Amino acid sequence: MGLSSVVSSKALRFRFTFPVRKIRVESGRGGLMYKTLLVDDERIIREGIAQSVKWLDYGCALVGTARNGLEAYEMIRESPPAIVITDIKMPGLDGLALIERVKQEFPKIEFIILSGYGEFEFAKQAMSYGVRHYILKPCNEQKISEALGTVVKELEQRTSRELYLTRMIDDFNKANYESMSNLVKRGNREEVQLQINDYFQRLDNVVADLGEAKTSGLGLCKAIIQASPADQRAELIEKLNVFAEMETLEQIRHGLLAIADEITKVYEEEQRRQPNKWIHQVLELIEDNLDQEELSLKWLAQELLFMNPDYLGKLFKREMQEKFSDYLLRVRMEKAIKLVTTTNFRIGEIAEKVGFGNNSQYFSQVFKKYTGDAPREYRIKKA
Structure with missing residues (x-):
């Protein structure tokens, strides 16, 4: 059924009851599906999209629809979806305000924008919040399906990258945190620098999100600080606050090198004195x-x-x-x-x-x- 057709059946609207952004759906495709929310103030558009798009073919499950931004926001807070398809101009809380509010609380939710010809400036502003998918009205199920397929592919790539990053960090923690601690205690500044640089080179290949990089860098930094003399730890821990202000992976690497170098010098000097x-x-x-x-x-x-x-x-x-x-x-x-x-x-x-x-x-x-x-x-x- 095309979006231009009048849909007589009721729209698929219900509250979220799922605790995760993926749900298990019994279908021919099987497996976990990305939870998707549809937001539009026009009933006929909501119903048309809901019934015409083959959600399961794209690994998605339409778990709810909303008539405006405020209703959508409440549903998202109750149980966050992975994808939100939303109109921009709606009464009350419009699509732009919805995106801004949701991105502050749930930055990983992906948005697909539905926008009319005169709303391009609004769409550009939405894209400043990280929204990359924009569909011009009037649209059909093919355009929405194409955008949905692209978003799902991006989500799968991000999930794969995050899993790889988690495994890499776990492996690094197990294999190298103790090694790093020992290198610091030896006072071997060159080896400490080489190992930190190698770690960040591998990290750079998989980390796209600065928050992930900060978390990973903090984990390594804490391991290094644990190797420091007890009477210096409080002062060094204070320096971890600078990580919150860092804006690039390179800044995090330099910050970590500086802290490691400071601790290593202490042990180097101790070895000379004793x-x-x-x-x-x-x-x-x-x-x-x-x-x-x-x-x-x-x-x-x-x-x-x-x-x-x-x-x-x-x-x-x-x-x-x-x-x-x-x-x-x-x-x-x-x-x-x-x-x-x-x-x-x-x-x-x-x-x-x-x-x-x-x-x-x-x-x-x-x-x-x-x-x-x-x-x-x-x-x-x-x-």
Whole structure:
């Protein structure tokens, strides 16, 4: 039935009863449908559009019609739809005022405007609120259907983008928040900056809404602040207020880099001031983990101390007057000599206890190079 035909049946008008913007509709198409509201003060137009458009074909369900903006606004507040098709000139609250009011409370609702020839200035103003779909009256079901199909496609793309963004942020939270915290504590400013820049590069590919970017940036910023010394957190949290005033993703990135840099400098300076503290901790960790094959300068620095390995190596050499690798070998061999001469452990067992794993042959070679004798010969000589 065309819109030019007179529709004798009653218009499909009822209050929203659905709590979400998508509803499940039993149809040949199946699945969830986008809730759609139709608003026009002319009954014949409401009824014509309601009955002529094949809503389900476009993944939509017409869940209500309204005679004016005020009635539509009440229905929207009761249960927000995904799409609103509205006339501009209506008594009381007109379409333009409706769009302005709804966009303030429900910015993600999409509007399709129906407008007469003399209402183009109103339509332009509506578009300033983010409305992108404008149909000139008199219109037919084909034009409305085309606009509806375009809006649904945009909604699907936005939903897909938001799901991807949510997954990406969740993955980043799980995999990288702890990593970021550790990088900050190491005082590694370069690595912190690289990781933040990489994160925002990925974020830029999927975030179209500034609010989403701010939310994501705040999550990362909070993780960084959690890594800061407790006595500085209150001051740093105050700085989060600047995010509310930022207008671009680039501003958010720079703001986050500045906060991260400030915290990282604190740890960097602390490492410079307390070399003996770190070395004492390294010596304890070597003693506690001597049986671990993976024990190395890099492993200690990254996995246990959250420091830059190169920096720790230089610090160790300066304080101990000995390279880390030489010290580790000496401690392992001293313990091995003690076990060889004071216990009945098999050579393979001793190799495991001093960090050589199940490679007893390599242990014996190192032991002989260090003492001049293989472990069994050494045991016999010292018996």
